Amino acid sequence: MVIAYIRPDKNFAPAHEQLQLINSYAVANNLIIDDEFVDYTSQNKRLQERVDVTRYFQSKNRATLLVYDVWVLTTDMEDLIQMFSCLLKNEFSVHFIKQSVIMTQESSVMLVLGLMDQLRQKLQSESKKVIGRPKGSRSSSKFDVYINDIITFIKDGKSVSEMARILDVSRSSLKDYIESRELKQVAFGSLLPETPKDAEEQVINTITCPN
Numbered sequence: 001m002v003i004a005y006i007r008p009d010k011n012f013a014p015a016h017e018q019l020q021l022i023n024s025y026a027v028a029n030n031l032i033i034d035d036e037f038v039d040y041t042s043q044n045k046r047l048q049e050r051v052d053v054t055r056y057f058q059s060k061n062r063a064t065l066l067v068y069d070v071w072v073l074t075t076d077m078e079d080l081i082q083m084f085s086c087l088l089k090n091e092f093s094v095h096f097i098k099q100s101v102i103m104t105q106e107s108s109v110m111l112v113l114g115l116m117d118q119l120r121q122k123l124q125s126e127s128k129k130v131i132g133r134p135k136g137s138r139s140s141s142k143f144d145v146y147i148n149d150i151i152t153f154i155k156d157g158k159s160v161s162e163m164a165r166i167l168d169v170s171r172s173s174l175k176d177y178i179e180s181r182e183l184k185q186v187a188f189g190s191l192l193p194e195t196p197k198d199a200e201e202q203v204i205n206t207i208t209c210p211n
Contacts, residue, residue: 001034001035001060001062001063001064002026002031002032002033002034002035002063002064002066003033003034003035003036003037003060003063003064003065003066004019004022004023004026004033004035004036004037004066005037005039005065005066005067005072005073006018006019006022006036006037006038006039006068006072007038007039007041007072007073008038008039008040009071009072009075012069012071012126013068013069015038015144016141016144016147016181017068018068018072019147019148020181020182020183020186021068021097021098021186022066022067022068022097023148023151023186023187024185024186025066025095025097026066027186027187031064031066033066036148037053037056039052039053041053046076046079047074047076047079047082047083057083057086057087057090057092058086058090060090060092061090061091062090062091062092062093063090063092063093064092064093064095065087065092065093065094065095066095066097067094067095067096067097068096068097068098069096069097069098069099070096070099070115070116070118070119070122071119071122071123075119075123077116077119077120077123080116080119081116084103084112084115084116087103088103088104088105091104091105092104096115099115099118099199099202099203100196100199101115101199101200101203103115108200108204110204110207111200111203111204113204113207114200114203114204114205114206114207115203117206117207117208118203118206121206121208141177141181143169143173143174143177146167146169147181147183149167150163150167150174150177150178150183151183151186151187153166154178154183154184154187155187160174160175160178
């Protein structure tokens with residue numbers, strides 16, 4: 001089972017940007033997404049309060065999990081340790097799209113520590129910035145709820161006019177949405193940069209030690 005897990009965060013990448021890269025990654029790697037979990041739980045809540053999330057993952061076993069970045073799972077280091085431990089215990093294969101790495105029970109300890117340290121550095125960096133929407137991020141759109149349908153329509157070769165009729169929306173607005181979200185590139189897996197051969201080594205090399 002292939003699961004796309006998305007967690008919007010106003011201080012990081014919004015849901016539609018995560019979904020763009022996840023869909024493009026799935027297409028490029030011949031993966032068919034069976035289920036999509038969008039977690040709208042408040043970012044301030046700890047793992048023990050995210051009951052829907054913990055129950056969902058506990059009900060799965062040996063699944064393939066597609067996640068945009070480490071912070072999507074949690075922005076709390078203690079919770080991250082627990083999530084990593086439980087996902088690996090349940091034999092999940094976790095694909096981190098941004099880093100181009102896959103974490104499994106067979107992964108090296110250094111890769112796991114590297115992913116954890118990337119989150120630590122990210123949180124440390126963000127704490128020094130003014131809270132607000134990230135520079136260059138896009139606001140949400142009324143079309144976001146149709147994004148998977150639109151990607152499927154594009155793969156099927158439907159025109160923008162056909163899609164607009166099916167969704168009962170404005171053709172010009174839909175065309176602008178498809179172009180701004182680069183959904184044609186997403187649909188055919190061309191949005192992703194080339195995966196580096198030493199992706200795991202690059203993650204490990206980002207680990208920083210105190211002076």
